[in-house]
Amino acid sequence: MRIGNVNCTIFLILGMVLGVFILLSPQTFLSPRIYLSYMSIIPFPAIVALGATFVIISGEIDLSFPSTMALSGFVFSLIFASGGHPLLGLLAALTVGALIGLINGLIVVKIGVPSIIATIGTQFFWSGFTMVVSSGLAINIVAIRDTVTHTFFVGRLFWGIPAQALWCLGLVAVLWLLLNRHVFGENIKFTGDSAQTARAMGIDVGRTKIGAFMLLGALTALSGSMVCMEMANWWPTQGEGYLLPVFAAVFVGGTSVFGGTGTIVGTLVGAMVIGMLEAGIISAGFSGFWTRMAYGLIVVGSVSIYAWMDRSRAKMQP
Amino acid sequence: MTSAVSMTNIFKSYGEVKALDDVSFDLGSNEVVGLLGDNGAGKSTLIKILAGVTRADAGTMNINGQAIDPRGHTVARARRLGIETVFQDKSLGEKQPLWSNFFAGRHLTNRWGFIDVAAEMRVTREILGNILGLQGSNLQPETIAGTLSGGERQGVAIGRAMHFNSRIVVLDEPTTALSLREVDNVLAFVRRIKRDGKACIYISHNISHVHAVVDRFVIVDKGRIALDIPKNGTSLEELIGIMVDIAGGGDQARAGTHP
Ligand SMILES: Nc1ncnc2c1ncn2[C@@H]1O[C@H](COP(=O)(O)OP(=O)(O)OP(=O)(O)O)[C@@H](O)[C@H]1O
Ligand SMILES: [Mg+2]
Numbered sequence: 225m226r227i228g229n230v231n232c233t234i235f236l237i238l239g240m241v242l243g244v245f246i247l248l249s250p251q252t253f254l255s256p257r258i259y260l261s262y263m264s265i266i267p268f269p270a271i272v273a274l275g276a277t278f279v280i281i282s283g284e285i286d287l288s289f290p291s292t293m294a295l296s297g298f299v300f301s302l303i304f305a306s307g308g309h310p311l312l313g314l315l316a317a318l319t320v321g322a323l324i325g326l327i328n329g330l331i332v333v334k335i336g337v338p339s340i341i342a343t344i345g346t347q348f349f350w351s352g353f354t355m356v357v358s359s360g361l362a363i364n365i366v367a368i369r370d371t372v373t374h375t376f377f378v379g380r381l382f383w384g385i386p387a388q389a390l391w392c393l394g395l396v397a398v399l400w401l402l403l404n405r406h407v408f409g410e411n412i413k414f415t416g417d418s419a420q421t422a423r424a425m426g427i428d429v430g431r432t433k434i435g436a437f438m439l440l441g442a443l444t445a446l447s448g449s450m451v452c453m454e455m456a457n458w459w460p461t462q463g464e465g466y467l468l469p470v471f472a473a474v475f476v477g478g479t480s481v482f483g484g485t486g487t488i489v490g491t492l493v494g495a496m497v498i499g500m501l502e503a504g505i506i507s508a509g510f511s512g513f514w515t516r517m518a519y520g521l522i523v524v525g526s527v528s529i530y531a532w533m534d535r536s537r538a539k540m541q542p
Numbered sequence: 543m544t545s546a547v548s549m550t551n552i553f554k555s556y557g558e559v560k561a562l563d564d565v566s567f568d569l570g571s572n573e574v575v576g577l578l579g580d581n582g583a584g585k586s587t588l589i590k591i592l593a594g595v596t597r598a599d600a601g602t603m604n605i606n607g608q609a610i611d612p613r614g615h616t617v618a619r620a621r622r623l624g625i626e627t628v629f630q631d632k633s634l635g636e637k638q639p640l641w642s643n644f645f646a647g648r649h650l651t652n653r654w655g656f657i658d659v660a661a662e663m664r665v666t667r668e669i670l671g672n673i674l675g676l677q678g679s680n681l682q683p684e685t686i687a688g689t690l691s692g693g694e695r696q697g698v699a700i701g702r703a704m705h706f707n708s709r710i711v712v713l714d715e716p717t718t719a720l721s722l723r724e725v726d727n728v729l730a731f732v733r734r735i736k737r738d739g740k741a742c743i744y745i746s747h748n749i750s751h752v753h754a755v756v757d758r759f760v761i762v763d764k765g766r767i768a769l770d771i772p773k774n775g776t777s778l779e780e781l782i783g784i785m786v787d788i789a790g791g792g793d794q795a796r797a798g799t800h801p
Contacts, residue, residue: 405656405659410657414635417635418632418635420632421632421633421635422647424593424617424633426616426617426618426646426647484635
């Protein structure tokens with residue numbers, strides 16, 4: 225019931241944002257072009273946000289995915305640029321992403337460092353590491369545009385729909401099943417609800433959290449590799465702009481900051497709301513400087529609505 | 543009588559606090575034992591070690607004839623050996639629906655780990671309809687655990703224990719926050735455990751409840767077993783007298799160290 229309410233709210237927010245944009249610039253928002261452009265860019269942060277949803281439900285946080293994106297994209301591009309098959313590059317990137325997640329998880333679970341601090345550390349470390357190994361130079365991979373892999377992951381399909389949008393929707397379906405119909409997802413929710421209760425119920429809290437970090441790492445690597453394919457380029461600061469929009473998407477989507485509950489569909493819609501803002505504001509005739517203020521308003525506003533909904537529900541209970 | 547649980551020379555410290563100090567405890571395979579003792583005596587710690595939630599520092603343990611290293615015991619193993627525990631607090635995931643609370647840590651899954659939610663809902667609905675005076679309440683499998691009253695919570699936790707039909711049921715303060723009728727239900731449940739040939743450890747501060755259902759009393763005091771007596775021939779008044787003596791003895795000892 226709670227999830228239903230939250231999902232209603234997020235769709236309402238999406239409808240409102242869309243409505244405002246249609247009113248302000250009808251010629252842009254009533255033609256399909258802007259939506260095709262949205263479908264080509266929103267999937268990248270959305271896929272990361274889907275992974276982050278699991279980590280947040282498990283009661284942890286991960287601030288290191290921007291550097292995961294940079295390093296895994298680097299590995300992907302390097303392998304392709306030196307003549308390797310792009311799928312090999314992708315596999316290596318996914319492995320690197322999962323390993324970074326594993327290391328984050330081990331530091332949090334085995335050593336006991338709070339995840340907010342541990343992942344600030346690993347964020348610095350891996351972005352520094354990436355700078356060192358790449359000497360700070362971008363990698364041009366224009367040749368990727370001629371590969372089947374490119375078509376498969378980021379090509380344009382019927383009506384010009386970008387493949388990454390379908391990937392994103394497919395992942396939403398799979399991750400929804402994982403969260404709501406799989407033991408892993410149930411364990412994630414119990415762990416975030418109360419680690420003590422989860423332990424008493426025989427759930428391996430440590431392994432569950434490590435699994436969440438690894439899932440986020442792998443999804444970030446997938447997104448990072450797809451960004452490289454889309455841009456036919458890798459650059460050392462890739463992923464840097466993702467930190468705030470990704471968290472904004474998760475929280476606007478209605479996932480609890482306190483862990484224990486969360487919604488996959490909400491995160492997708494949250495990513496759509498956040499992803500639409502910038503282009504919408506600019507095409508409405510405002511300068512790009514307004515974007516951040518709008519982000520801020522939307523985040524604070526929606527999270528306040530959820531908190532208020534939570535509290536009024538609590539009041540109804542005896 | 544054969545032994546269901548046999549714990550010997552168990553030690554457990556939390557920093558400076560000696561929660562258990564050389565405790566030995568036995569439970570017959572068809573015996574109901576009441577664990578009594580002051581707040582902080584170590585009762586919950588003892589049963590958490592048995593249930594695999596907390597690791598002992600030292601000692602040996604034997605469950606249903608199987609030797610277990612209490613330093614490497616797990617909840618999953620305890621359940622496999624037939625131990626079902628209703629913990630004193632935090633026994634439910636507050637933000638989770640009842641069905642997932644019933645099956646936490648032991649979901650009905652296919653071989654890829656996907657949960658048969660329909661089956662779990664069905665079983666949950668059955669349990670909710672059958673147990674502990676919850677019949678009249680409108681609890682549904684989808685109800686979020688955090689919205690339950692104290693009595694409903696205990697009912698759900700105990701119903702979970704009943705459903706999994708274990709050989710050893712551990713109840714840690716199951717009657718706090720319960721109405722008289724619900725207390726009767728819990729006590730009837732304990733009697734049924736006895737009748738079905740199973741074993742039970744019953745922890746409570748309510749001495750008359752304990753006295754009504756158990757075969758033997760074990761009194762824990764400051765991490766040690768202070769007394770272990772069969773109920774036969776011990777009246778409720780005598781038991782209360784003994785408890786007061788033990789508590790008083792503790793006071794005198796403490797007074798002695800601070801003259
Ligand atoms: N996780 C823990 N960390 C630190 N100390 C603990 C922990 N668990 C128990 N203790 C300490 O161990 C001692 C025994 O606690 P325990 O919970 O076993 O008592 P109890 O007999 O169950 O008491 P009550 O009747 O109040 O439930 C107490 O002094 C308690 O403070
Ligand atoms: Mg206790």
